[in-house]
Amino acid sequence: MEFYRNHVLVCGGGGCQSSGCHIIRDRLIDSIKKRGLESEIKVVVTGCMGPCSLGPMMIVYPEGIFYCGLKPENVDIIVEKHLYEGVPVKEYFYRDPYSDEPAAAIHEIPFFTRQMKIALRNVGLIDPLSIEEYIAFDGYFAFAKALTQHKPEDIIRLVKESGLRGRGGAGFPTGLKWEFTAKVQGRPKYVVCNADEGDPGAFMDRSIIEGDPHSLIEGMALCGYAIGANQGYVYIRAEYPMAVEHLQKAIEQARKYGLLGSDIFSSGFAFDLEIRVGAGAFVCGEETALLASLEGRRGEPRPKPPYPAQEGLWNQPTVINNVETYANLPSIILKGPKWFRSIGTERSPGTKVFALAGQAVNTGLVEVPMGTPLGDIIFDIGGGIIGKKNFKAAQTGGPSGGCIPAGGLNVPVDYESLREWGTIMGSGGLIVMDENTCMVDLAKFFLDFCQDESCGKCIPCRM
Amino acid sequence: MQAQQMETGLDQKVEKIIAAYREKPGALIPVLHEIQNELGHLPMWVQQRVSNAMNIPLSEVNSIISFYALFSEKPKGKYVIGVCKGTACYVRGADKIVEQLQELLGIEAGDTTPDGMFTIEVVRCLGACGLGPVITVNDTVYTRMKPDKTKKVITDLIEKTGKGG
């Protein structure tokens, strides 16, 4: 194995791609070569590092020096001064939005230090297209452990004990869902991943698939083993071509490594995955509509029961979970339910990923323990409101959610507390609005949205 | 019409796509996706072909196409401009960008210019919400749109098409 003195991580997330991170990467590689440092310094393009509004950005390890807002010509200077002479370049450091002081390393920047990453543990840290890097960060260990040391029932028990709740919106206990499906007679059974991410203002699932596709594959494979399913489907919305591409490559790698396919880890267990791409219908995020769409029909919901656990895809028992739900599973199996329960709140254990958007200074992708006060997310991590304007409200839960006004900045963000404020956790869109936003206009916007996207199936929409 | 299809070999392409999915259950949507990627839209003769080859009633094929916003029976412009009107972009002024595009190109959102060059589409969230307002021109994403930036993107494109590009 080669040994490198420095690793330079360049963010290649969706936001940074549109900010021109490819030019930065090419320039960096070029500049390193010109200095003859290519055997000492490794450049890695990662998934989303989080603070999209600061892109293009990169982190130099082992020190963890964070450079942001980069222009191509800045890169030559960083290579010359920092990577060659060993003196970090202050000019391109992050500046605290309140004090305007430069902060060198990521462990000095609240945006990073106030977060806690489980679902995003590898996103922004590894090359998403390298299964070797995923494995080097304990990837597929949970799956190996499950297949070699645990019975399917054990996995279901661990997930139940962890208290993990579905991250797609409704917060249903994942372990219970798996148990129902495992107990239903009838085969084949299916594992489905909801990656439709229809809520506008949300890009968590996209970032997980693009930045760490193997954690989704591992989570789904664990589910397959637990409930006795050998085939999984990932339903991704068509607006996310890079997610489709990364996941497709990851699936192929996993097959090559024998982590998907037949007789995995010589256990006799077989599991494989297929991607299906959506076609632009918000309602397909609803699970029964999604299953209809997977079968090639109009994506219209149907009444429940029967639940997908009983009659899902092609009327077979099916578990359907959200991307982030699956991405939590490898860590839960590896570190145990007790560890997971030590994070977050009593009734909402673990963390939640949010897509922070709107008028916050640092917009982007964040993951915090459940129960973190809303104000901490917006002001400590998000750096407050652009132009030091006043905060007016935060919108959560997508079109089915609601807005929390300034009086609610202390509300702990968990399923129950948000409900008390008349909104929902939803899938994790968190849109910050300043004093200039007109709430009446916003309400009209959401009504228009719901009218446009209505499929006319349920009574409230038809009246 | 028929002769034109034969000439361009579109027919065989369509057949090939359908054949590739013959064994897969629930393949109608992936098949339509691939054909639309190839042809740009899904005209009636294609729908008929799909219906025959996959043994699905034409009415059902058509109802699928009309249900999903991404499928189109009409040809789209050479440059498809997608404007995000998701919540995050909206609170950062996406509606002004839509208005401006309509004015610049002289068409309503959802329509195509008579010369077949531009289509404006309103989309819901492109997943770049942190950097709104966002627009796309075919596969290129433009972020933090402002009126002068929008104007430049469009005039550059018009200039390019004028030069036969």
Ligand SMILES: Cc1cc2nc3c(=O)[nH]c(=O)nc-3n(C[C@H](O)[C@H](O)[C@H](O)COP(=O)(O)O)c2cc1C
């Ligand atoms: C109108 C509507 C839209 C939905 N959109 C999504 C979505 O985009 N992504 C998602 O994961 N769940 C969505 N859901 C929730 C799903 O129906 C389902 O609860 C979820 O996929 C279950 O996974 P989980 O338990 O892991 O959260 C939506 C529900 C409704 C009613």
Ligand code: FES
């Ligand atoms: S709301 Fe526009 S990209 Fe998400």
